[in-house]
Amino acid sequence: MQTYTDRQFEGVDFSGEDFREAELTRCAFIKCKFIGARLEEAITTGCKFEECDFHGAALNASVHTESAFTNCFFEGANLFVAKFTACKMTGSDFTRAELSGITIVKGDWSYTNLRHVKLDKQNLRDIRFVEADLMGASLEKSDLRKCDLTRANLTQTNLSGADLRGAELEGVPWKTVNLKGARMDTIQAIVLLRSLGAKVE
Template identity: 55%
Template structure:
């Protein structure tokens, strides 16, 4: 186990290294590579990762609190039962990442690429997904109450049983999504009807 506090790294290649069980506190990594790096059970606190590459990284059971992963690549990374508490993830790409059992607690996930992501039954209350790409994502039975879905892309997303009440859905292209079985509040229902040309008084 190792502990890094207030360390700063730029353009460093940590690929395929063993960084398991480490603790990173108020550290900053800029344009660093973590390709296929073993980072199981690592914990971060108020650390920043900017334009870092986590392709194929093993982040199983990792815990991140109030950290930022901005414009990072998580292609095919393993995030099994990883936890993100009040993290800023804007612009990050999770293409083909394993998100099984991952916990998202609050935080800003705007502009993320969650295409075809498996987020069924997730508690996503209060999470900011503004302009996120959730095309074909599985959000069945997910709790999205009070979340911000402003201009998010939800085409062909699975929303059966999802709770959308009190979520901000400004700019949503309702005709492109199937809300059958989803729970909506009155204002969302009005927006949905207007999207189909209905006049609601």
């Protein structure tokens, strides 16, 4: 098992390397490549990854606490049952990533590309999704209470049965969103109706 503490790497190519069960604490990785790397059950705490490439990497059952993955690429990566607690993921791209069973506890996922992801029945409370691209995503029966979805792209997003009470929904395009059975508070309902052209008195 590899252990790294207070280390910094810039422009290093870790593609294909074995980081299974590695423990990384307060490390910084800037513009590094982890293409096809093995990171199953790896643990990161307080680490920073900037513009890193995790294309096709295996992060199954990895655990991340208060780490930052900003402007990173997770295209085709496997994040099955991975856990992110209070992490900053802004600007990262999850195109075709496997997110089944993922656990997200709070954190900032603003400006992320989460198109077509499946996050059904997930507890996603208190997460920032400001201007995140959730086009075509499925969030059926998910708990989105107190999330910040300001100006998020929810075009063709499935929110049926989701709980949106207390969430920030300013600037959301509602016309193609599936809201069947979704729970909203009174203020949200009024905003929704007005966005659809209704006159609420």
